[in-house]
């Protein structure tokens with residue numbers, strides 16, 4: 667269960683978000699967010715467009731820092747004043763952006779090898795081995811020399827995943843992983859994400875509003891509400907679809923229009 671119990675000590679393992687408020691200037695996007703991502707599980711951040719999913723993700727991967735609240739990875743605070751500790755923690759985080767962000771002028775192998783070149787002292791041969799291994803994990807064995815523009819959308823996502831796991835992260839963040847993919851390719855990507863969770867014992871945090879993906883991959887979830895600007899549901903989305911207290915959450919998960927009396931906070 668994602669919800670933090672304030673009467674209990676903070677979980678030592680996994681990712682803890684505690685009392686986080688996200689704002690741009692005076693405009694609050696989300697407030698008082700508190701939840702726990704269990705180790706080796708897939709946690710989905712869901713909600714309608716504009717509710718603040720990507721903003722939350724950007725804070726959790728340290729692209730932005732909140733004025734209030736904490737993000738804690740296996741007991742280590744992300745926004746520590748110790749820059750070495752902060753950099754070490756950043757290295758344990760892998761990210762697949764919605765655009766995949768592959769360098770178009772580099773081959774697939776060079777793209778996947780880049781984090782290893784930048785952040786390790788591995789030899790060229792060791793990097794080649796690691797790249798081959800990571801590409802095999804995502805079903806792209808032997809595709810090192812192809813250019814990103816020669817790959818289908820689904821293959822580009824998988825190459826992006828191979829790069830995201832190049833440094834053997836403990837936490838993998840995915841921003842709308844199935845956006846732009848057909849349902850079959852999307853289903854394969856979901857299966858790949860679940861197999862990476864199991865094979866590499868990754869804690870996966872995914873932002874998505876694709877219902878089939880949510881129901882397939884989520885071990886746990888949080889629903890960010892666009893109107894009250896806070897999280898109004900935590901838990902297994904299959905359970906929330908039937909039993910969420912808030913009608914807006916049930917409407918979202920069942921793809922139903924919202925009744926007028928439920929539209930207000």
Ligand SMILES: Nc1ncnc2c1ncn2[C@@H]1O[C@H](COP(=O)(O)OP(=O)(O)OP(=O)(O)O)[C@@H](O)[C@H]1O
Nearest residue numbers: 690695713714715716717718719720721722873875
């Ligand atoms: N850099 C920014 N400066 C000011 N406001 C921003 C900025 N980025 C996002 N916002 C605003 O913050 C709110 C949340 O945006 P965000 O992109 O996090 O939502 P989202 O849930 O990820 O949406 P979508 O599903 O459409 O991607 C929106 O109202 C958006 O306009």
